[in-house]
Amino acid sequence: MTNFLTQEIGNPALGPTLQGFSQSEGGSQFFSTIIPNAIMLAFIIGSLVFFFMLVMGSIQWITSGGDKQKLESARGRITSALIGIVLLFASFAIIKLIENFFGIQILTLDILPLKI
Numbered sequence: 001m002t003n004f005l006t007q008e009i010g011n012p013a014l015g016p017t018l019q020g021f022s023q024s025e026g027g028s029q030f031f032s033t034i035i036p037n038a039i040m041l042a043f044i045i046g047s048l049v050f051f052f053m054l055v056m057g058s059i060q061w062i063t064s065g066g067d068k069q070k071l072e073s074a075r076g077r078i079t080s081a082l083i084g085i086v087l088l089f090a091s092f093a094i095i096k097l098i099e100n101f102f103g104i105q106i107l108t109l110d111i112l113p114l115k116i
Contacts, residue, residue, distance in 0.1 A: 046088045053081035
């Protein structure tokens with residue numbers, strides 16, 4: 001007969017990777033899973049924002065029709081998008097530098113059989 005008082009309780013929605021958060025390993029496994037995922041999600045969102053800002057600035061430039069104020073607004077939007085993508089790549093390079101210097105893997109995304 002199984003003793004129900006000592007049986008572990010798990011949440012099947014979390015999956016096997018996040019089950020370790022509530023078990024003996026504590027929060028280290030949880031944070032080693034969440035932080036790389038959050039960083040990669042931020043890079044993806046930043047890249048998409050860059051793309052749409054660049055496209056919107058380009059369309060605004062094309063449709064300005066020679067209006068100086070609209071042209072300056074479009075130029076500012078494109079410049080802001082380019083500065084944003086440069087900062088995004090610079091932060092990626094700094095994270096890679098930290099990974100190499102300390103020997104840790106911040107950006108490794110491990111989804112069961114798929115490892116990116």
